[in-house]
Amino acid sequence: MVETKREEEIAESLKTKLENNLLDVRVQRRRRVFATVTPASLREAVGFVKDRFGMRHVSTVTGVDAGKEIAVYYHLMGKSEGDASEITLSLRANTPKTEPKLPTITHLIPGASFYEREVHDMFGVVFEGYPDLSPLVLPEGWPANVYPLRKECTVDYIKSEIGKTQGDSR
Amino acid sequence: MSETTFTVPVGPQHPALKEPENLMISVDGERVVDVKIRLGYVHRGGEKAFEARNYTQGLYLVERICGICAMAHQLCYANNIEALLGVTVPRRADYIRTIIAELERIHSHLLWVGVAGHEIGWDTLFMYTWRDREVVLDLMELATGNRVTHATNAIGGVRRDLTPEMISQISKGMRHLEERVKYYASMIPKERTIMKRAVGVGILKPQDAVALCAVGPTLRASGIKRDVRRDDPYSAYDEIPFEVVTHDGCDVAARVMVRVGELFESIKIANYALEHLPSGPVRVRVPINVPAGENVSLVEAPRGEDIHYCKSNGTDKPERYKVRAPTLANWASVATMLKGGYVADIPIALAAIDPCMSCTDRMTFTDVSSNKMWHWTIEDLRRHSAKWHGK
Numbered sequence: 001m002v003e004t005k006r007e008e009e010i011a012e013s014l015k016t017k018l019e020n021n022l023l024d025v026r027v028q029r030r031r032r033v034f035a036t037v038t039p040a041s042l043r044e045a046v047g048f049v050k051d052r053f054g055m056r057h058v059s060t061v062t063g064v065d066a067g068k069e070i071a072v073y074y075h076l077m078g079k080s081e082g083d084a085s086e087i088t089l090s091l092r093a094n095t096p097k098t099e100p101k102l103p104t105i106t107h108l109i110p111g112a113s114f115y116e117r118e119v120h121d122m123f124g125v126v127f128e129g130y131p132d133l134s135p136l137v138l139p140e141g142w143p144a145n146v147y148p149l150r151k152e153c154t155v156d157y158i159k160s161e162i163g164k165t166q167g168d169s170r
Numbered sequence: 171m172s173e174t175t176f177t178v179p180v181g182p183q184h185p186a187l188k189e190p191e192n193l194m195i196s197v198d199g200e201r202v203v204d205v206k207i208r209l210g211y212v213h214r215g216g217e218k219a220f221e222a223r224n225y226t227q228g229l230y231l232v233e234r235i236c237g238i239c240a241m242a243h244q245l246c247y248a249n250n251i252e253a254l255l256g257v258t259v260p261r262r263a264d265y266i267r268t269i270i271a272e273l274e275r276i277h278s279h280l281l282w283v284g285v286a287g288h289e290i291g292w293d294t295l296f297m298y299t300w301r302d303r304e305v306v307l308d309l310m311e312l313a314t315g316n317r318v319t320h321a322t323n324a325i326g327g328v329r330r331d332l333t334p335e336m337i338s339q340i341s342k343g344m345r346h347l348e349e350r351v352k353y354y355a356s357m358i359p360k361e362r363t364i365m366k367r368a369v370g371v372g373i374l375k376p377q378d379a380v381a382l383c384a385v386g387p388t389l390r391a392s393g394i395k396r397d398v399r400r401d402d403p404y405s406a407y408d409e410i411p412f413e414v415v416t417h418d419g420c421d422v423a424a425r426v427m428v429r430v431g432e433l434f435e436s437i438k439i440a441n442y443a444l445e446h447l448p449s450g451p452v453r454v455r456v457p458i459n460v461p462a463g464e465n466v467s468l469v470e471a472p473r474g475e476d477i478h479y480c481k482s483n484g485t486d487k488p489e490r491y492k493v494r495a496p497t498l499a500n501w502a503s504v505a506t507m508l509k510g511g512y513v514a515d516i517p518i519a520l521a522a523i524d525p526c527m528s529c530t531d532r533m534t535f536t537d538v539s540s541n542k543m544w545h546w547t548i549e550d551l552r553r554h555s556a557k558w559h560g561k
Contacts, residue, residue, distance in 0.1 A: 029253065031402055032466060056397075057383050059468070059477045075466055075477060079401070086401040088466055090479075111383025113502055117496070122217075137210030149218060160512035 006080075007087060009035050010053060017048050031085060036092040039102050045076055045091055046074065046105045054078040058105070061115035062090075063123040065151040069094040070123050074112070083121060095125060097150075104130040122149040141165060174198050179517065180261035180551060182211045191525075193508075193516075200512050200558070205505040208500075220491035224252055225325060225460060228491065233319055235493060238281065240319045241274040242471030243447065243493070246478045248323040248406055250467035254460050254482050255325070260404075261448045268406040269340070269443045270313060270322045271469075272436040277306045278472035279429045279436070282524045283354065284424060289517045290367040291556045302350045309343045312336055327453030337444050344437050344444075351433045358426060367559065368423035369534045372507040372519030375420055382502040386474020387432065388523045390416045391424035398470035410442050422522045471496050474525050497525045514558040517551055 021041035035142040055078035104127040182190040190211035196204040233240035280303040314320035351525030379392035415431035417424035474496035
């Protein structure tokens with residue numbers, strides 16, 4: 001049996017701290033915890049695990065098209081004093097696809113900056129409080145409201161939208 | 171922007187290496203005041219492509235993310251899918267993966283030391299290290315069949331076993347490279363050509379490195395002991411003794427020394443794995459369809475932490491596959507390193523994170539005094555650098 005005591009402790013303390021704002025939490029395997037929180041409690045959750053479990057490192061921010069919603073995962077890593085290994089907590093918050101927005105966590109972890117901008121480019125999620133959401137990876141002249149990694153955004157659709165903005169039928 | 175700054179665009183062609191990205195650099199005379207980064211010039215839509223391919227095809231797509239750290243990406247991918255399948259890889263395969271991953275780190279770090287030499291105008295070093303790199307590339311070819319894009323992994327193990335002849339050849343190569351690395355380790359700190367250009371250049375303070383979530387040798391050269399191989403061990407790293415090399419210099423010189431130190435450690439790891447190689451099979455067969463679930467996989471690539479996220483849906487294709495290569499994690503730190511430094515030090519400071527644009531993705535200069543803008547390629551910048559430092 002693989003030891004997952006530290007992982008369970010993170011799950012339990014998230015339950016105690018966030019109460020009803022914690023929608024789901026599970027220890028997936030050794031050193032991996034997944035949790036879903038409400039958008040309103042996202043900052044509180046990030047601040048909490050950062051201070052309590054030394055999770056100062058955000059590895060990346062992943063956007064996932066979950067049908068009517070965009071799921072945004074913050075992969076946070078760290079360890080407490082004396083621990084030999086680090087635990088990765090994938091903290092998820094869902095936001096409606098029609099008007100996707102989440103609070104920025106960059107004032108807590110500045111390293112999340114490029115990742116939030118990438119999710120903004122690819123999924124159209126607005127990170128409230130982030131000073132400059134100008135395109136990071138999408139090219140100049142990219143058509144508005146075309147978010148390449150959303151499921152409904154097919155290659156043909158992207159081609160036709162780019163054709164419209166450039167006035168030709170490529 | 172005050173009246174005395176000036177914006178100089180550097181790139182998208184050749185900002186430091188032969189790969190595109192754009193940095194808008196605001197300068198006050200020779201001093202860099204601000205840096206704005208623009209990526210995406212080599213964005214190939216890889217993540218979307220994964221969704222249209224089955225897991226086996228993905229295995230070959232993933233190593234094409236990067237020509238240098240093909241093994242790191244593929245290993246990260248294989249670990250990811252194996253975790254979703256609940257498959258345990260044979261121990262011999264874990265050891266072979268570790269050996270190939272460390273050979274790749276040796277090749278990548280030797281390549282980088284050469285590029286660093288080139289950036290400061292000392293091409294002799296470039297030719298030395300690239301000659302030595304040939305040794306490890308030949309070993310890669312021997313072990314995997316290819317110098318680059320090795321296709322070492324299969325989902326469930328490795329594609330090819332190591333024969334006793336291969337093991338003795340790799341050991342022989344490691345002995346040769348260890349002598350070469352000893353030479354670099356004793357020569358570089360005493361060599362003024364390098365030290366004059368590297369000490370105190372591109373400073374990244376430990377607290378900034380942590381806050382900006384830097385990874386790999388860039389982070390460890392700011393004195394922070396973090397390495398996925400130790401902090402979240404995969405393959406055979408939980409059984410192999412090695413040191414996480416750090417340096418307190420926080421500058422380009424420290425990044426050179428960390429990589430040289432890591433070359434020794436990689437040779438040590440490879441030797442240990444070769445000597446302790448368990449017997450047995452190297453691969454288990456796995457089903458085509460992957461049960462619904464999600465997993466996060468981490469690997470210490472030569473440039474630092476590589477993270478992949480996979481969401482499976484029970485079919486033979488992933489619902490979502492996310493890749494964050496180490497270079498993207500270090501871009502935020504680059505802006506901090508360049509600020510306050512000299513224009514002439516941009517190439518080496520930029521090269522010091524060992525950026526890989528294909529994995530991630532120009533420089534523009536603005537003079538704050540006249541608001542004039544111009545573009546420089548790295549060749550222009552390198553020429554300016556050599557001239558300026560030659561004064």
